[in-house]
Amino acid sequence: MSSSSRITFNRPTLVGRELEYIRETIEQMHTAACGDFSRRCENFLRERLGAESLLLTTSCTDALEMAALLLDLQAGDEIIFPSFAFVSTVNPFVLRGVRPVFCDVRADTLNLDESRIEAAITPRTRAIVPLHYAGVACEMDAINELAERHGLSVIEDNAHGLFGKYRRRPLGALAPLAAHSFHETKNVICGEGGALAIHDARHVDRAEVLRDKGTDRQRMDRGEVDKYTWVDIGSSFGLSDILAAFLMAQFEQVDTIQARREEVWNAYDERLRPWAGDVGLKLPTVPGHCEQSFHMYYMLVPQVELRDPLIAHLASQEIAAVFHYQALHRSEMARRLGVADSVCPVSETVSDSLLRLPFHRDLTEGEIDRVVAGVRDYFEDSSRRR
Numbered sequence: 342m343s344s345s346s347r348i349t350f351n352r353p354t355l356v357g358r359e360l361e362y363i364r365e366t367i368e369q370m371h372t373a374a375c376g377d378f379s380r381r382c383e384n385f386l387r388e389r390l391g392a393e394s395l396l397l398t399t400s401c402t403d404a405l406e407m408a409a410l411l412l413d414l415q416a417g418d419e420i421i422f423p424s425f426a427f428v429s430t431v432n433p434f435v436l437r438g439v440r441p442v443f444c445d446v447r448a449d450t451l452n453l454d455e456s457r458i459e460a461a462i463t464p465r466t467r468a469i470v471p472l473h474y475a476g477v478a479c480e481m482d483a484i485n486e487l488a489e490r491h492g493l494s495v496i497e498d499n500a501h502g503l504f505g506k507y508r509r510r511p512l513g514a515l516a517p518l519a520a521h522s523f524h525e526t527k528n529v530i531c532g533e534g535g536a537l538a539i540h541d542a543r544h545v546d547r548a549e550v551l552r553d554k555g556t557d558r559q560r561m562d563r564g565e566v567d568k569y570t571w572v573d574i575g576s577s578f579g580l581s582d583i584l585a586a587f588l589m590a591q592f593e594q595v596d597t598i599q600a601r602r603e604e605v606w607n608a609y610d611e612r613l614r615p616w617a618g619d620v621g622l623k624l625p626t627v628p629g630h631c632e633q634s635f636h637m638y639y640m641l642v643p644q645v646e647l648r649d650p651l652i653a654h655l656a657s658q659e660i661a662a663v664f665h666y667q668a669l670h671r672s673e674m675a676r677r678l679g680v681a682d683s684v685c686p687v688s689e690t691v692s693d694s695l696l697r698l699p700f701h702r703d704l705t706e707g708e709i710d711r712v713v714a715g716v717r718d719y720f721e722d723s724s725r726r727r
Contacts, residue, residue, distance in 0.1 A: 348708050350661040352701040353525045353532070356594040362586035374552075374579025375559065378586040385592050386521075386536060389504075390514045394539040396552050397580040397588075401500045401522035401535035405470075406433035407578055408496045408518045408537065410551050411544050412468060414439055419465040423453040424670045424688035426472045430498050431669060434470070441678065442466070443670040445685035449626040450474065451695075454687070455483040459491075468494040476528075476634030477627050478507035481515040496520065499538075503528060504599055505634035512634065517541035523588055528602060528636060529595055531588035534580050551575040601702040602635035608706065609638045609698060612713040620720040638698045639665070640716070645693035652696060654719045660712055661699055668692040 366378055379397050387395035398404045414420075416438030422431050424443040431441050442461050447454045451474045458469060469488055471479040481497075488495045497519035502512035513519040518541070523534035537552075539545055549559050555575030560566045580588075591598065610624065617624050621643025627633050642648045648664065655662045669675055670683035671692075698712055 347659040348661060348699050348704075348712060349701070350663050350697070350699050351526050352703050353530055354701070354703055355590075356598060356702075357590045358593065359587045359590040362590050363583055366582045366586040372581060372583045374577075374581060375562070376582030376585065378582050378589050379580060382585050382589050382592060383536075385589070386538070390511050390519075390538050390540075392514065392538040392540055393542050394545040394548065396537050396539070396548055396578075397585060398535040398537055398552065398578045399580055400429075400533055401498070401520045401524070402429040402433060403576075403578045404520035404535040404537035405429065405496070405498065406436065406576075407548060407551050408520060409433045409437045409439070410574065411518065411548060412494055414467060417465060418467045419463060420468045420470060421453075421458055421461050421466065422470050422669070423472055423474075424668045424683060424685040425451060425474070425666050425691055426498070426669060427500070427666055428669065428672075428674075429500075430470060430472055435674075435678070439467075440465070441669070441675075441680055443675070443680060443683040443685055443688075445687050446474070446691065448687050450477050450479075450628065450631075451687075451691055452477065452479040453484070455480045455487070458484065458487055462491055462493070466491070466493060468496060470496045470498055472498040472500070473502035473505065473512050473634075475625060475639060476502040476505045476512070476636035477625070478502065478505060478512055478515075478631045481507050485516065494518075500524075500527070501636040502634050504595065505636075506632035508630050509632075513538050514540060518544065523591075528598060528634060529588070529591045531580075531584040531591065534584050534588060547573065552578040598702060599635060602700075605700060605702065605704050605709065606633075606635045606638055608709045609713070612709065613640070613716070616717070622716075622720070637700050640696050640698070641691065641694045642696065643694075645690065648694050648696055651716070651719050655712070655715045658711070658715050660715050662712075663697050664692075665695050665697055666692060 383395045414437040425446045453471045495516035497516045499513040500522035505512040519538040521536040523531045555573045558569040561569040623641035668688040675681040
């Protein structure tokens with residue numbers, strides 16, 4: 342097949358006025374952080390989430406690092422994470438000297454298993470960081486109740502879940518702090534970018550300082566002081582206004598983006614679900630009280646030894662399907678931190694058996710048919726070999 346017929350896993354696309362807005366921010370001669378487009382993006386998302394404050398950052402990772410700074414974490418503090426997660430969920434806290442405590446995930450949604458959290462809590466536990474895997478909500482009511490009972494903070498890793506909901510409430514609005522991603526693989530993108538949503542007013546002023554290198558420059562820009570100075574720790578977490586310009590154009594088309602992603606997800610599901618159970622494939626679970634963000638479509642193969650050959654089979658047909666996270670408690674870094682003895686059997690199985698199908702708004706019906714046919718051919722051939 343020619344390169345033009347290759348089905349890519351992801352495809353960043355222009356959806357509106359991205360290039361026009363980038364030119365505009367350059368002509369305004371403000372391309373650094375905290376420009377006009379940054380404020381427009383922040384207002385848009387703050388209103389969508391009902392947040393006290395919304396700060397754009399250079400990545401979701403930086404948003405989580407700001408959250409770690411806001412909690413004043415100390416070396417030896419513990420935080421509970423799902424083992425089936427990206428390294429960026431954990432790294433910002435390990436940088437502060439935190440000892441990660443890995444919990445297993447649910448077998449249905451692949452989210453942090455709320456029934457296992459309490460057993461992982463110790464006197465050193467400071468927080469819980471749930472990740473809404475594939476944009477399907479964790480059981481946040483149970484997690485928040487548990488955190489309140491034990492005096493713990495909760496930080497949402499909402500890298501997958503923007504515009505999803507849990508019991509009619511937006512993901513990213515279910516904890517005092519929530520981190521978001523606009524990486525090129527996400528629903529709404531700017532190449533690299535993120536945001537920290539703040540729902541606890543106590544964190545608002547300090548977060549602004551932390552983002553701006555530990556200075557009170559934003560107070561000066563608002564005319565509240567005549568000079569800015571160094572007042573706290575911090576870093577250069579702010580997103581360039583060039584990237585915010587791109588992001589604002591995406592926000593303006595978010596309903597169109599989400600509608601098309603829903604169509605792609607449903608097209609996969611309608612073609613795969615009627616026969617997937619016959620060959621042992623497990624497809625995504627979306628509980629009735631959750632409204633997913635349509636971030637990805639994945640499958641779990643029935644035997645782990647089938648996953649990598651399936652990826653290779655699809656690649657031979659110019660279809661890019663990929664695996665996902667490796668269980669963090671099995672990593673080299675977990676061994677170095679002395680936390681590799683965590684018991685997370687579901688995370689281990691999922692790491693070895695999950696496959697993500699190509700997923701982006703430009704996928705055509707014909708391409709979706711090719712992907713599904715490739716999967717079916719593989720399992721029919723495997724059945725004949727058995």
